[in-house]
Amino acid sequence: MSTDYYEILGVARDATPEQIKKAYRRLARELHPDVARGDGAEERFKDVSRAYEVLSNPEKRAMYDRGVDPAAPGGGAGGFGGAGFGFQDIFETFFGAAPGAQRGPVPRARRGQDALVRLEISLADAVFGARREVQVDTAVVCPTCQGSCCRPGTSPRTCEVCGGRGVVQRVARSFLGQVMTSSPCGACQGFGTVIPDPCPECSGDGRVRSRRTLTVDIPAGVDTGTRIKLTGQGEVGPGGGPAGDVYLEIRERPHETFVRRGDDLHCTLPVPMTAAALGTVVELDTLDGPVQVDVAPGTQPGAVVVEKGLGVGRLHVGGRGDLHVHVDVQVPTGLDDEQVELLRRLAELRGEERPPARLAPVSSGVFAKLRDRLAGR
Ligand SMILES: [Zn+2]
Ligand SMILES: [Zn+2]
Helix, strand or coil, rough: CCCCCCHHHCCCCCCHHHHHHHHHHHHHHCCCCCCCCCCCCCHHHHHHHHHHHHHHCCCHHHHHEEECCCCCCCCCEECCCCCCCEEEHHHHHHCCCCCCCCCCCCCCCCCCCEEEEEEEECCHHHHHHHEEEEEEEEEEEEECCCCCCCCCCCCCCCCCCCCCEEEEEEEEEECCCCEEEEECCCCCCCCEEEEEEEEECCCCCCCCCCCEEEEEECCCCCCCCEEECCCCCCCEHHHHHHCCCCEEEEEEEECCCCCEEECCCEEEEEEEHHHHHHHHEEEEEEEEEEEEEEEECCCCCCCEEEEEECCCCCCCCCECCEEEEEEEEEECCCHHHHHHHHHHHHHHHHHCCCCCCCCCCCHCCEEEHHHHHHHHC
């Protein structure tokens, strides 16, 4: 049976799209598996469908007219079943090399991969920035062959199989006649050269693994998850190719007394009830050293004293966040007789022996404070 799509559809080579459509409809009605009985009807239906698929599409039809069957089985995107070569070969034969197709030898040296290194820092490092030494374990250029992959004193030799072109061509036969196809040379893996005497240190890879110490300036303001790029410090590529980059991923260790929220620091300062009532000055040990914190007379539980500019350095923009000192007023316990007497006297003087059972409005009570604190106010 014919393999010519025009013959299968029974139309002339110069048939119009309308004529092709008409022919297909007639044949499809006749041969449809739901209708047709008899030997070969199903096969013929498939042939007709394939012929129509190609001839109804102007691009595919033009291709077919040039001798290329875009619908042929066995070639992935097309190709000639059984002829032993793929669509790309045919494509190259007719249209020159396809995008990405290999034309000449490929370079032996290729860019290396990026490397990720995790680095744990203290809160102080994040606040002020720091210079740190970081150990990285990556491929580096082989010191013995300097990336040439050859034993010192020897050099690569032109591949005899492909003559240095990195590709081999062969002639295949098809119904189109002789077709030239090309594929990467197996003897040299497409490099065009072979290494007769590989470097003994790197086994001809041009690179070896090495542990190095890098000095890194960590800017103030980095946070857990921040990545710092160290350009060109990553893995050297095969054949001593250019190195990838190193990414330092920061993890900030939690601090014992300070909590970080963005660029601000928060801490809790316990203050005795008497000091909160009378007011006092507390010397606070901050990351910047001792700082005098003013607790005003009548400071309430949960009050916040803001120390401007004692927070975390701001990444990229400069300046620093603030330190929020949360005052935790401590009610005295374990009072002796004298202290009880004093407090009774104080209560008397303030008329607070029997405080009124008056509820605070929600907007000013402890829940409002809690909400404000959660909202970071
Ligand atoms: Zn080497
Ligand atoms: Zn070769």
